Amino acid sequence: MSAIDAVLWGSAVVFAVVLIAFPAAGRKVAPLVLALLGVGAVMQWAVGGYWHMWPVYLLIVLMLGYVLTDADPPRRRVVARTGLGVLAAVSIVPWAVPPAPSLTTPSGPYAVGSEIFRWVDESRGEPATEADDRRNVVVQAWYPTTVGSGRQWRYLDGLDALPGRVSQIPGFLLRESWRIDTHATAQAPVSGERTRWPVVLFSPGYGAPRAFYTGLLTDLASRGFVVLAIDHPYESGVTELADGTVATTVEHFPADDPDGLRFMTERLETRTADLRFVLDQLDRPETIGLLATHLDTATITATGHSLGGATALAALDADPRLRAAANIDGTLYGALPDHTLTRPVLLLESDHADTGHSQRYLDGNAALLDHLTAPGFRYELADADHYSFTDVPHFLAAPARFAVTHLLGGTRGPDATQHATNDILTPFLTGDHSAIPTAAATHPGITGGPIPG
Numbered sequence: 279m280s281a282i283d284a285v286l287w288g289s290a291v292v293f294a295v296v297l298i299a300f301p302a303a304g305r306k307v308a309p310l311v312l313a314l315l316g317v318g319a320v321m322q323w324a325v326g327g328y329w330h331m332w333p334v335y336l337l338i339v340l341m342l343g344y345v346l347t348d349a350d351p352p353r354r355r356v357v358a359r360t361g362l363g364v365l366a367a368v369s370i371v372p373w374a375v376p377p378a379p380s381l382t383t384p385s386g387p388y389a390v391g392s393e394i395f396r397w398v399d400e401s402r403g404e405p406a407t408e409a410d411d412r413r414n415v416v417v418q419a420w421y422p423t424t425v426g427s428g429r430q431w432r433y434l435d436g437l438d439a440l441p442g443r444v445s446q447i448p449g450f451l452l453r454e455s456w457r458i459d460t461h462a463t464a465q466a467p468v469s470g471e472r473t474r475w476p477v478v479l480f481s482p483g484y485g486a487p488r489a490f491y492t493g494l495l496t497d498l499a500s501r502g503f504v505v506l507a508i509d510h511p512y513e514s515g516v517t518e519l520a521d522g523t524v525a526t527t528v529e530h531f532p533a534d535d536p537d538g539l540r541f542m543t544e545r546l547e548t549r550t551a552d553l554r555f556v557l558d559q560l561d562r563p564e565t566i567g568l569l570a571t572h573l574d575t576a577t578i579t580a581t582g583h584s585l586g587g588a589t590a591l592a593a594l595d596a597d598p599r600l601r602a603a604a605n606i607d608g609t610l611y612g613a614l615p616d617h618t619l620t621r622p623v624l625l626l627e628s629d630h631a632d633t634g635h636s637q638r639y640l641d642g643n644a645a646l647l648d649h650l651t652a653p654g655f656r657y658e659l660a661d662a663d664h665y666s667f668t669d670v671p672h673f674l675a676a677p678a679r680f681a682v683t684h685l686l687g688g689t690r691g692p693d694a695t696q697h698a699t700n701d702i703l704t705p706f707l708t709g710d711h712s713a714i715p716t717a718a719a720t721h722p723g724i725t726g727g728p729i730p731g
Contacts, residue, residue, distance in 0.1 A: 282318070282321060282322050283322060283331065285318065286315070286318045286319060286322050286331070286334060287331070287334050289311075289315060289318070290315055290337050290338055290341075290366075290369065291334075291366050293311050293312075293315070293341065294337055294341055294362045294363075294365070294366040295366065297341060297344060297345075297359075298359050298362055301359075308341070308345045312338065312341060312342050319334070328454045329450070329453070329454075330371055330375065333365060334369050337365045337369050340358075340362055340365055341362065343358070344359070374674060374675055374677070375673065375674060375678070376673075376675045377454040377457055378454065378457035378458050378459070379458060379669070379672035379673050381459065381460065381461065381496075381669055382494065382496075382497055382669075382672075382692055382696045382697070384461050384496045384497045384499070384500035385500065385501075386498075386499075386500030387502075388423065388499070388501070388502060389423050389426045389463065389466075389500070390422070390423065390461060390462040390463070390496045390499045390500050391423035391425060391462060391463050391464075391466030391467070391468065392418060392419060392420055392421075392462040392464055393418070393419045393421075393465055393569070394416070394419075394431065395418075395419070395567070396414065396416050396518065396519060396520040397414070397417065397520065397565070398412050398414055398415075399412060399413040399415060399551075399552075399555045400412050402551065402555075404511075404512070405544075405548060406528040413511075413551075413552075413555075414520055414525070415510075416435075416488075416508070416511065416514075416517050416519070417506050417508050417556055418431075418488055418507045418509075419504060419505070419506055419569060420495050420499035420505040420507065421468050421469075421475065421499055421503075421504040421505070421572070422469040422471070422475060422502055422503075423463060423466040423467060423469050424467070424469050424470075425463045425466035425467065426463070427463060429463070429464045430459070430460050431460060432455070432456045433455040433456065433458040433460055434452055434455045434516065435489070435517045436516040436517065436518050436524035436526075437452075437453065437456055440452060440453065441526040441527070443515070444487065444515035444526075445483075445487065445490065445515040445527075447670065447673065451673065455489075460492050462499075467568065468568060468569060468572040473572075474571075474572055474573055474574035475502060475503060475504045475573065476502070476574050476577040477506065477560065477573050477574060477577065478498065478580070478581060478707055479506050479508065479553055479557075479578065479580040479581070479600075480506065480508065480580075480581055480582055481508050481549055481552075481580070481581075481583075481585075481586030481587075481589040482507070482508070482583060482586045483582075483583045483585055483668070484513065484545070484584060485513060485514070485527055486583075486584075486586075486668065487509060487514045487515045487516055487517060488507040488509045488517075489669070490668045490669050490670060491507060491668055491669065492669055493668075493693075493696055494667060494668070494669075494696045494699065494700065495507055497697065498703065501704050503707065504569060504572065504573055506556060510545075510549050510552055511525040512525050512526075513548075513549075514526075514527070529541075539611065543611045543612040546588055546592055546611050546612060546614070547592075547612075549585070549589040550592040550596055553580060553589060553590075553593040553597070554593060554596065554597050557578065557599050560575050560578070561575065577709070578599055579600060579602045579603060579604070579707045580594060580600050580603045580604075581604035581605075581606065581707070582606065583606040583608065583668065584606070584607055584608050584664065585609070586606075587604070587605030587606045587607060587608025588605065588608040588609060588611060588614065589608075590603040590604060590605060590608075591603050591605050591608075591610065591614060591619065592614055594619060594621055594623070595619055601622075601709070602623070602706065603619075604623070604624040604625075604626060604703060605623070605624070605625050605626070605643070606626045607626065607628050607635075607664055607667065608639075609635075609638055610638075610639075610643060610646060611642075614646065615641070615643070615646045616645065617649065618649045618650070619646065619650050619652065620651050620652050622652045622653045622654065622655075622706070622709075623647065623650055623653075623654045624657075624702070624706045625643055625654075625656040626657055626659070626702060626703075627658045627726075628658075628662045628664050628666060628667070628688075628695075629658065629660050629687065632662065632687030632688055633664045647729050650729065653711055653728065653729075654728065654729030655702075655706065655711075655726070655727065655728055656727070657702060657718050657724055657725065657726035658724070658726055659690060659695060659698060659699070659724055660690070660725070661687075661690035661723055662690040662695040663686070663687045663688035666688045666691065666692050666695035666696075667692075667695060668692070670692075671683070671688065671692045672692055679691070694721075698721040698724060701718075701720065701721065702714060702717050702724075704717070711728075714728075715728070
């Protein structure tokens with residue numbers, strides 16, 4: 279919320295309270311105050327108005343009507359005062375749900391650049407549609423650059439065609455997300471400080487667009503990685519395909535699959551193929567544009583959150599080009615828990631008490647780590663919940679977030695959770711395994727360590 283927003287909001291609410299509590303005194307100064315508030319509302323809208331401020335505009339109009347109807351019967355004045363009070367309370371919305379959330383600030387030594395690739399895998403059909411569509415894979419690259427300012431990408435694809443819900447977030451709450459500072463410069467040149475940068479593939483949670491991990495991934499890129507965040511079309515809440523189509527979530531839960539296990543296993547297989555397709559593109563300069571010659575394809579790792587974490591492990595199992603994989607809070611599906619992985623694995627978990635992981639999550643990850651023949655690590659972040667790894671908590675302003683997290687969990691908060699996550703991920707992804715316990719120990723409330731092998 280900008281300074282002009284705050285002044286307008288605060289002044290309108292305070293004067294509404296004055297009119298309710300001290301109507302006689304309030305009416306004496308009402309013409310001047312309401313005139314100033316009206317001018318302020320016009321200025322605010324001209325500078326960059328948004329729907330969040332409509333309760334404030336209505337409050338100003340209602341106050342004007344209240345002043346002009348002073349001669350009305352007492353009962354009507356009681357109703358008007360009640361309406362003023364209710365609307366003044368509703369006007370807290372701009373402070374509870376900010377139009378431009380402030381994401382986690384990158385903490386690494388590099389500025390961050392970004393580029394989006396919208397590829398089509400002609401070898402695969404699209405399983406979510408009935409037409410003969412080819413499988414699209416959308417990738418946003420976050421990478422180190424020396425450019426600190428310039429044009430930014432919009433935070434979220436498809437702002438002109440948002441569905442009613444984007445991964446359970448009401449679509450209307452995201453219409454102003456173009457205002458969000460992603461802390462990254464669009465199409466900036468890749469930093470030349472190193473000849474080639476280590477590559478990390480990232481797969482988001484089920485239904486979540488890649489955008490919801492911007493804070494986590496820009497911070498990781500600022501530490502010296504090229505992070506390729508993958509949207510899985512028709513599962514992602516919203517993403518734009520290569521031909522401009524805005525694809526939203528399509529779910530087909532068969533009647534004979536009531537718990538959705540077969541459906542989720544199929545999604546995992548499709549996602550795994552998506553990651554392997556992305557790996558295919560990394561040696562094609564004509565496909566990866568400005569990233570060409572800047573990727574260290576000998577040090578490619580995969581990570582992801584929730585179903586994306588399971589995807590990272592499945593891709594590690596399926597493709598020898600991946601050197602390691604990290605699972606952030608992901609439940610495993612299909613036969614994956616019974617497979618023997620031969621390259622390093624990291625499991626990062628939210629607080630079990632806050633998240634309430636399912637038995638399938640607990641059993642599956644325990645089995646996979648038990649079968650592991652390479653170095654393994656497992657850490658639990660106290661007071662972090664499943665969504666603390668994402669940008670979603672930032673969609674609430676700090677006071678509202680404080681109240682919600684103290685009721686539902688996740689009091690560590692997104693900033694502390696994401697920085698701790700990347701402090702542990704960084705040595706794991708670079709293969710510096712001896713530094714992982716030290717990195718974890720710098721943050722309070724993190725338990726775990728290497729898996730005995």
